[in-house]
Amino acid sequence: MTRRWIKCPVENRKDWEDLQRRYDADDPTRLPADAAALGARLADREGYLQLHFSGPFWQLREWVGFEGLCTLFHDDPGLVREMIAFWESHIARLLRRAFERVIPDEVHLSEDMAYKCFSMISPAMTREFILPTWKRWGEIVRGAGVPVYGMDSDGFIGELIPLWIEAGINMCDPIEVAAGNDLPAFRRRFGRAMAYRGGVDKRAMARGGRAIEDEIARLRPVIDDGGFVPSCDHGVPSDVAWPDYVRYVGLLAKATGWL
């Protein structure tokens, strides 16, 4: 089956105004039905707790489509700003409501805003349009005492990390090696201002044998330095054979102190 998008939810201002009615941040069903009791139980939790939200770039792309968004930045920047402000307010309200019930260990944003070699919009445009929202959410997150403020983006993120650090983001994933992300180099460049999850080359997992041994050895200095939870740098693809995956888990277990 192949598919092709022929219409996106927002194609004109009327679509946009209609859509906003479906985003009532105070709708009680946006939190778990037993939010108070669940939050009380989670105060003494043993498991790590993340809250996930879509970032502005991700969400506007969902509304207007990728090409539509990229042209909209140029053709109608005022509407882009309006949509970002709306989403910022929506998520800010949800953060505050959630924090009344539970303080998570991490607030994690999804943006997926990079190609293999570059950011999908320039760092300058990211700074102008997106960074202020990341910062203001970060103030809420930090103000509530949430220690980890994370960001997810596939693709090459080397030119985005400085902006994330500026926004107060202190963890990112999944650090795709095939996109040219070099984790030891990132650690040298950004020091301990950024922690990472992921970073293990899925292609080396597929090759197995010496390739995966070398890959874990490549990452070992960062594992030992801290601020890094090594994991496959995206979903494990089907060309990773089960015996090679078991071998990889064993190597990873040794490198992380589990064997």
Next chain:
Amino acid sequence: MTARRRMLDAMLFRRPDRVPLQPGGGRRSTLEAWHAQGLPADVLDYNEYAYRLAGGTLPWPVADSRFRVNERLIPIFDEKVIEERPDSRVVQELERQHLRNRQGVYGRASARRD
């Protein structure tokens, strides 16, 4: 040390007893391939299973805690067929919005060729 404390210590450059062991997550096609290659179908946690096969004996950590916050459209769009064509179908559909099992929330019309 709890799984929570271990992850926090790792993320914050402190020294956990061990770095969290989180090898990754397989796609559906990956799991189908693995089942054909020797992963028993009744194994619920293939990462723990792989760890045991590799010789691991330490207690497997508890799963992450959950507190779901719904950022999506309320109400969501209905999924419906808008037009049947000879070789395709125009569908207003829900879109998966996140790789980690979050459901997207808006309607889109798409031409789907089965």
